[in-house]
Amino acid sequence: MTVTDTDQHHNTHEGESHGLSDMGYVKIAVFLAAVTAIEVALSYTQDQLGAAFLPLLLILMGVKFFCVILYFMHLKFDSKLFGLMFYIGMFLAIGCYGVFLLSMHFFSS
Amino acid sequence: MADTAVAPATGHDAHDDHGAHHSSTGLSNNKLAMWMFLGSECLLFGGLISTYMLYRGRHSENLGPDQVWDIPFTSASSFVLLMSSLTMVLAVSSAHRKDDRNTKVWLMVTALLGALFVAGQVYEFTTFYREGLGFTTSLFSSSFYTLTGFHGVHVTVGIIMLTSLVGMIGKNRVPGDKAETVELFGLYWHFVDVVWILIFTLVYLIPA
Numbered sequence: 294m295t296v297t298d299t300d301q302h303h304n305t306h307e308g309e310s311h312g313l314s315d316m317g318y319v320k321i322a323v324f325l326a327a328v329t330a331i332e333v334a335l336s337y338t339q340d341q342l343g344a345a346f347l348p349l350l351l352i353l354m355g356v357k358f359f360c361v362i363l364y365f366m367h368l369k370f371d372s373k374l375f376g377l378m379f380y381i382g383m384f385l386a387i388g389c390y391g392v393f394l395l396s397m398h399f400f401s402s
Numbered sequence: 403m404a405d406t407a408v409a410p411a412t413g414h415d416a417h418d419d420h421g422a423h424h425s426s427t428g429l430s431n432n433k434l435a436m437w438m439f440l441g442s443e444c445l446l447f448g449g450l451i452s453t454y455m456l457y458r459g460r461h462s463e464n465l466g467p468d469q470v471w472d473i474p475f476t477s478a479s480s481f482v483l484l485m486s487s488l489t490m491v492l493a494v495s496s497a498h499r500k501d502d503r504n505t506k507v508w509l510m511v512t513a514l515l516g517a518l519f520v521a522g523q524v525y526e527f528t529t530f531y532r533e534g535l536g537f538t539t540s541l542f543s544s545s546f547y548t549l550t551g552f553h554g555v556h557v558t559v560g561i562i563m564l565t566s567l568v569g570m571i572g573k574n575r576v577p578g579d580k581a582e583t584v585e586l587f588g589l590y591w592h593f594v595d596v597v598w599i600l601i602f603t604l605v606y607l608i609p610a
Contacts (some may be wrong), residue, residue, distance in 0.1 A: 339609065350607055358599050360597065365595075366589055375429070376437075378438045387448070390452035
């Protein structure tokens with residue numbers, strides 16, 4: 294993302310800004326649609342990809358996830374405290390349910 | 403920001419020209435509360451996704467994910483929801499420019515795309531049910547319907563909120579900072595989209 298894509302004006306609150314220009318958001322949406330298309334294409338070629346299929350799919354999912362929360366939800370441009378509130382819940386969920394699945398022998402099956 | 407100096411004298415939260423609340427952190431309390439709410443929602447959907455992952459293999463031979471999923475249809479639904487995130491962010495952008503007309507237009511387009519997604523989900527559920535996959539058919543079906551149903555309810559609540567907001571903007575009855583209110587609704591909507599990004603990959607694309 295180039296610097297020219299960002300808006301110069303800032304919000305009324307400290308540490309908050311509006312983020313990208315409208316064209317910047319359209320570029321992000323096109324990128325997300327392309328990544329989704331790649332994901333679907335990968336799902337049809339899983340036999341050829343073998344062991345690389347799952348990590349590839351999870352990486353693409355992560356890329357889409359962070360694109361939305363960083364750009365569309367403005368976490369990249371807003372105060373870090375907003376991000377902290379969200380990441381606490383997210384990592385608590387990952388940790389809690391990771392242990393839950395581990396205790397149910399999910400990863401060994 | 404000069405208004406903040408008045409706050410101790412009045413004993414109330416200070417407001418700027420747009421009616422936005424200032425706080426000791428210098429950040430919007432409403433926005434902070436919304437992010438905390440979304441953080442707590444991670445725990446709700448984390449539980450539902452984990453339960454599905456655990457039970458996705460518990461089904462009869464002819465009514466499992468590989469037999470019932472229609473990936474091209476679900477991919478189109480995912481695309482619709484992704485585009486609704488774009489229209490939502492354009493609504494937020496218009497609201498910050500104080501362009502009420504475009505804000506209302508983009509909010510309505512977002513609500514329509516959301517309605518299209520929910521319609522797709524209803525169609526998908528109906529098709530699965532006709533194929534014999536009821537809510538209590540197997541542990542797989544129960545966890546699948548619970549997860550995607552909860553997500554569908556979140557989208558439906560979002561649609562109701564968006565149409566209400568359009569009506570409130572039209573009648574100029576939005577309390578406080580209008581742009582911030584639209585942004586708060588936007589955060590909720592994007593979160594619903596983010597959850598679908600996870601569901602689409604973990605539930606539909608990864609084989610059981």
